[in-house]
Amino acid sequence: MDKQYISDADGQRTYIFTPAQLSKIEAVLAEDLLDVGVHSVTLIDMAGNIISTMDNGENKRDLYSLAALAAGNFGAVSTMAGLIGEEEFSLLFHKGKKENIHFSKVTEEFLLITIFGKEVSLGFLRLKVAEATDKLVEILKLGS
Amino acid sequence: MAIINLKKKEVQAKIVYYGPGRGGKTTNLEYIYKKFRSRIQTEMVTIKTHGDRTLFFDFLPIEIGKIKGYDIRIQLYTVPGQVKYESTRRLVLRGVDGIVFVADSLAVRRKENVLSLKSLADNLTSYKKSILEIPLVFQYNKRDLLEEGIPLLPVEWLEKDLNSKLKAPSFEASALKGPNVVQTMKKIIILTIDSLRKDLT
Numbered sequence: 001m002d003k004q005y006i007s008d009a010d011g012q013r014t015y016i017f018t019p020a021q022l023s024k025i026e027a028v029l030a031e032d033l034l035d036v037g038v039h040s041v042t043l044i045d046m047a048g049n050i051i052s053t054m055d056n057g058e059n060k061r062d063l064y065s066l067a068a069l070a071a072g073n074f075g076a077v078s079t080m081a082g083l084i085g086e087e088e089f090s091l092l093f094h095k096g097k098k099e100n101i102h103f104s105k106v107t108e109e110f111l112l113i114t115i116f117g118k119e120v121s122l123g124f125l126r127l128k129v130a131e132a133t134d135k136l137v138e139i140l141k142l143g144s
Numbered sequence: 145m146a147i148i149n150l151k152k153k154e155v156q157a158k159i160v161y162y163g164p165g166r167g168g169k170t171t172n173l174e175y176i177y178k179k180f181r182s183r184i185q186t187e188m189v190t191i192k193t194h195g196d197r198t199l200f201f202d203f204l205p206i207e208i209g210k211i212k213g214y215d216i217r218i219q220l221y222t223v224p225g226q227v228k229y230e231s232t233r234r235l236v237l238r239g240v241d242g243i244v245f246v247a248d249s250l251a252v253r254r255k256e257n258v259l260s261l262k263s264l265a266d267n268l269t270s271y272k273k274s275i276l277e278i279p280l281v282f283q284y285n286k287r288d289l290l291e292e293g294i295p296l297l298p299v300e301w302l303e304k305d306l307n308s309k310l311k312a313p314s315f316e317a318s319a320l321k322g323p324n325v326v327q328t329m330k331k332i333i334i335l336t337i338d339s340l341r342k343d344l345t
Contacts, residue, residue: 047239
């Protein structure tokens with residue numbers, strides 16, 4: 001069974017992810033982000049569904065609610081950008097006392113949410129997210 | 145758009161409760177949350193104004209067990225009903241797989257129901273989806289108010305105003321008291337999963 005990613009460009013209804021694709025996605029999330037000290041990283045679609053998630057095992061979070069809110073938040077900020085004449089805002093980041101959250105668009109349909117603490121600097125995180133994003137774009141392109 | 149994860153054998157689908165303001169969309173989700181509390185592992189998420197109106201959306205994830213060997217996870221959302229929140233409604237509809245249209249049975253709300261359905265059709269079009277094709281269920285809410293002598297729209301009128309062309313399944317319900325709330329949800333889940341069935345090999 002080797003079904004592939006289907007584009008939503010024409011109102012397509014479904015994305016199908018193969019085990020091979022998901023394994024590659026997990027490897028990128030683990031090696032490029034978890035290994036540098038990120039607490040958790042989740043790839044979601046713009047509808048708020050979770051594609052893949054990896055964490056360091058130290059926190060139990062309600063990831064489904066987080067994904068729904070992140071997709072809504074990202075959509076709202078994109079609409080705001082449009083209202084002030086920007087195509088999009090390049091940096092979406094919320095800073096907390098212990099945890100920070102960073103959102104990054106992977107493609108028009110997918111979003112990467114990264115949660116990290118003080119031990120990782122924002123600049124380094126952005127660099128690693130950019131590297132991971134390039135790899136994810138290639139994996140998501142398979143079969144499209 | 146639904147996500148089918150062949151590694152975990154899991155399907156995620158998004159169902160949105162749509163309809164005019166104060167029609168009972170949030171009350172539907174609150175009833176479901178209360179009724180299935182033991183099977184829902186998380187809190188219901190709501191983004192409300194101080195006046196207790198939905199500002200962005202409500203969100204309730206629910207696992208309904210296995211179909212064809214796949215774990216089915218349904219994400220229930222509501223939209224804000226107030227007319228001014230059109231752009232927010234459009235955002236929530238992104239990637240929707242099934243819709244419950246919660247119509248307000250109050251006689252004075254006839255026009256609002258029709259306008260809300262039109263906005264739903266327009267918003268779906270903006271995502272290249274058609275109201276004629278997407279899984280859809282109507283719920284005629286607040287039928288319990290008839291007993292209190294409050295003037296309600298006859299169901300035949302609601303059907304004629306909203307459902308004469310679409311011919312979707314419909315339920316008379318009371319989101320506050322519970323009759324047909326679960327049946328409405330079950331019906332839209334069945335229709336939505338049915339529409340994905342060809343992808344579940």
